[in-house]
Amino acid sequence: MIRLEKRPTPSKFWQIATPIVAVVLTMIAGGIMFAILGKNPVEAIRTIFWDPLFNPDFAAYSRPQLLVKAGPLILIAVGLSLGFRAGIWNIGAEGQYIMGAIFGAGAGLAFYPLEAWYIFPLMVIAGAFGGWLWAMIPALLKTHFNTNEILVSLLMVYIAQNILASMSLGLLRNPEGSGFPGSRNLSQYPAASNPELIAGTGMHWGVVAAFVAVIAAYILLQRHILGFQIKLAGQAPRAARFHGVSPTALVLLCMGISGALAGLAGLFEVSGPAGQISIDFNVGYGFTAIIVAFLGRLNPVGILLAGLLMALTYIGGELAQFMLGLPSAAIQAFQGMLLFFLLAVDLLTNYRFRLFTGVK
């Protein structure tokens, strides 16, 4: 008979192997699902994972798009991972992303139609500030009134969505948009736009910021005392207190960083790929980033790879939908499987299977 046995220390091998095994298992289970739907599973998997990267018709366009899609995911996930490591659960990155976009776009539109070099940097600061501010609400409520940051940060998302709707209908509405909701298109306002830095690469300031965030988080966690304190607070809160780590400061810091990064992601998205504030501007990056953070083992480099993988399933999934006629629900189920297998295989990091033969 087979039994689970707790490992004395978490397995280093499985920590690395888990995501890879999870991806392989997802391909197998997803392939079976596609076959049941009457599609060729090999073709479907190839369309999702191979075509966006190497298909001669699409790759030149899809490959840069991976960066466009992965950029905000990585930027948000890196911020979230710091908090998650310290046991601080910011689930409301989606709301902070929205507020960053509103503050950033608002700062830029306030100057319209002025052309000046300082507008975009101001927008960046405003975007980070908007996200930070929105994250400070659950953070302060936690430190002062001991509320649960998971619930409060999540509920703040819905408030942000309503503010977004109100902004696109009122304050930020394009006065030349014949009454239709939505702000001016920032991509048509050069001083406030965040275009591709090198044409055809997908690289915009948001992607640059994501890479910088990955490197900064890596150094912070490996080399800085703060990184040590974050890790310690997550693994042994009592020991952390003896070590002189202030839980209040840590909550404010982790929520603040993750909020500011989510706000930045929103600002770069609204001034770049999305172009404008609209009622349904947000498409769930803040929530998907939670998956990315865990898929990347809360490790900055892991998050970088996980963000790219997640982006690949989105872009490949879109291709599979219209090339093969797969329903969009099948693609969502496929992405869900990825998280499911990841969590399931994760068991092997802390446990191992033991085969018992004979009578006990």
Add this chain to the structure above:
Amino acid sequence: MLRKTLLATAAVLAFASAAAAQDKLKACFVYVGPIGDGGWTFQHDQGRLDVEKAFGDKVETAYQENVPEGADAERVLTQMALSGCKIIFTTSFGYMDATNAVAAKFPDIMFEHATGYKRDSANVSTYNARFYEGRAVTGTIAGRMTKSNKIGYIGSFPIPEVIQGINASFIHAKKVNPDVTMSVVWAYTWFDPAKEADAAKALIEQGVDVILQHTDSTAPLAEAAKTPGVIGFGQASDMAEYKPSPRVSAIIDNWGPYYVERVGALLDGTYAQKDTWAGIGGGEVLIGEITDAVPAEVKAEAEALATSIGDGSYHPFTGPLNKQDGSVWLADGEVADDGTLAGLNFYVEGIEGEIPQ
């Protein structure tokens, strides 16, 4: 040797099938909801199937559902253009900027944007239907059928098309029932069954017994079915599974003829950029069967109204009509022009509440 021959044969076959695929005109569709929504997207997909039926193996169609309006739409459109689509129908208002941006990069591919107003390059056409004509008919039924004199309207987004629908419904309900009042609930979504059901529930709790909807799912009808005496209308699609009540009639979007016309024009080389806005007369808006839950005289009245709109003898926005603030919009006998309607951003007199600002 044998292997080489096989490979060569395979290559020739692959080439031949690629060439055959080249001959087919590829028409692609981008949908905002799932094709199973039973409403808006479902009707567009029926139109796509009409294209397949009309042209057989001369065309090939592809579609993508649940495409968010915004940055994702731009990528989906670009990928479609790269995959060999020759004409792309983008079937939601929010695809407007994405459609125009991608169209500028692919001048040889035709883009058709539903319900928008931007045609920045020569390869972008726009098409819309005069849904407000259908709203006049359902508004009449609503005014006659309500017992509480309270009718409710589930709005999606406060854009002119939806405001037209709200105004047309109210004007015609009021015409047959001067005591009627209307409350509007904004759902800020085109398709979200849970939100739509909540909106319907909120309206019913306020005493509303006729629900008009501008969102795409059948959830409001399902909610109405739970409370006896509450009725509603099919939106975009017939929603026949809720017959004979709560669904007492429907406004059906009939996109098939337009899609067949445009793809046909592209096939025979007569295609040209245009802006289409047809209604009951042009067959783009159909009134679904009025069921026996509606008294015969009301049914006859509604059908007569539809006929008079269809033959052009009556326009749903005919004065005297005042704006909500009491100022005059249309003098006696005056008819609203299309420009005003396309940018409509005010309620008519008598509607409660404000358009979200």
